[in-house]
Amino acid sequence: xxxxxRAESRKExxxxxxxxxxxxxxxxxxxxxxxxxxxxxxxxxxxxxQINWIHVYDHSYSGCVSCYGCKRVNGRSYGKxxxxxxxxxxxxxxxxxxxxxxxxxxxxxxxPGQLRAFLERLLYPYLVYGKxxxxxxxxxxxxxFFYTMNATEEKMKQMNYPIKLSAMEEYTGIVFSxxxxxxxxxxxxxxxxxxxxxxxFSQEEKLKVKKEQFPKDCQRAAELGKKIxxxxxxxxxxxxxxxxxx
Numbered sequence: 136x137x138x139x140x141r142a143e144s145r146k147e148x149x150x151x152x153x154x155x156x157x158x159x160x161x162x163x164x165x166x167x168x169x170x171x172x173x174x175x176x177x178x179x180x181x182x183x184x185q186i187n188w189i190h191v192y193d194h195s196y197s198g199c200v201s202c203y204g205c206k207r208v209n210g211r212s213y214g215k216x217x218x219x220x221x222x223x224x225x226x227x228x229x230x231x232x233x234x235x236x237x238x239x240x241x242x243x244x245x246x247p248g249q250l251r252a253f254l255e256r257l258l259y260p261y262l263v264y265g266k267x268x269x270x271x272x273x274x275x276x277x278x279x280f281f282y283t284m285n286a287t288e289e290k291m292k293q294m295n296y297p298i299k300l301s302a303m304e305e306y307t308g309i310v311f312s313x314x315x316x317x318x319x320x321x322x323x324x325x326x327x328x329x330x331x332x333x334x335x336f337s338q339e340e341k342l343k344v345k346k347e348q349f350p351k352d353c354q355r356a357a358e359l360g361k362k363i364x365x366x367x368x369x370x371x372x373x374x375x376x377x378x379x380x381x
Contacts, residue, residue: 176363272310288321
């Protein structure tokens with residue numbers, strides 16, 4: 136607590152790096168907006184925080200190719216992804232950051248393939264095959280998953296989404312730290328439902344949720360952003376003491 140208070144008193148000088156991973160193909164819709172609110176929460180605690188957005192659909196890459204270069208003892212790529220492409224440097228940058236926000240829509244009861252491929256490349260090299268899984272990531276830092284979905288909270292539970300979505304959460308916890316989990320339910324997929332074949336949904340009900348509930352979800356996301364910032368200060372106190380860190 137004392138450490139947090141000292142860091143808070145110097146927050147104008149703090150320069151910490153946070154990475155925001157948008158796993159949606161859309162840059163200005165539900166997932167991105169929730170992430171933007173979480174970033175606002177971070178900035179309210181750490182005004183000088185450096186926010187690095189990564190839109191996964193902007194990049195061309197594959198998931199893990201099972202070359203096992205990251206596991207080869209004394210190999211050139213031990214502990215890092217051996218595959219070199221457009222995200223190689225991003226993976227290394229994230230591992231040196233102070234916090235990670237992961238935003239994901241839910242497609243077919245899971246995260247989009249593009250996002251899963253990115254997380255495979257990010258997490259697997261740091262996962263050590265000991266008798267128990269351990270991590271050789273350069274540092275520990277707070278992380279959070281922000282899920283947006285068309286399903287209601289009741290439907291999410293009926294379809295066991297918490298279990299279906301838990302794999303990457305589990306490995307993120309091993310590699311970096313146990314992630315915070317955020318769910319946003321019953322989101323609007325379209326601006327005008329009349330333009331699409333979607334009779335199973337009521338535009339009136341969807342727009343009501345968007346008007347009445349989504350702003351509350353945005354506020355919840357901002358609060359979680361604040362929590363992530365505070366955890367980052369506690370987990371990496373040396374960063375908060377270095378005003379020149381960028």
